Amino acid sequence: MRNLENLKKQAKLYLRWHRDGYYPVATEIRMFLTRFQSLSDDQILEQTFRLSDAQELVARKAGFENWDALNKGIQTMPDLAVPDASYPFLAIAEPQLFVSDIKASCDFYRVVLGFETRFIYGEPPYYCQLARDAVRLNLRHVDGPVFDAGLRSRQHLLSATIVLDDVKALYLEYQERGALFHQTLKSEPWGARTFIIKDPDGNLIAFAG
Incomplete structure (x- = not known):
């Protein structure tokens, strides 16, 4: 045993x-x-x-x-494999997104994507964290473009991927909220259903179920 x-x-x-x-x-x-x-x-x-x-x-x-x-x-099943809590547990990943206006971006993620602002630093603000359920997104102010916008859009360069249980329900929610879709809801060859949101700074956020 x-x-x-x-x-x-x-x-x-x-x-x-x-x-x-x-x-x-x-x-x-x-x-x-x-x-x-x-x-x-x-x-x-x-x-x-x-x-x-x-x-x-x-x-x-x-x-x-x-x-x-x-x-x-x-x-x-005496040989059943079980998780070992004696090893470090990686609890949460917090993608960092680069934005030009912290307040405007916070408003977008709060009003359109349903996140809540956990904290904002700086005067004027230069850093903040947003949360929805177990997901955390960190926003960092930058004065100029970090990525080539055209390249990022053409090659679908994601800033974050968020996995959830009911991707269609969230897609419909974001439709009602007026979100800008870089990719509408689709079934991928590997079985997942995904859609991609574009934020005001061109960051691409994928949602997968």
């Missing part, structure tokens, strides 16, 4: 991370436990989080509905 002992240790580690206010664990909790999905990182870390919650998190990461189902799976 070596795997089961490792899983128990993982659950205790997640519990400790939560008690210590370790922000990356909030992202994992939100991703795998549906009752936490509407909460911010701070709210998740303020919530009561028990060992049973941590065990459920471990089970769902391993592909099981709950801890009991995981135990049964371990018994029938």
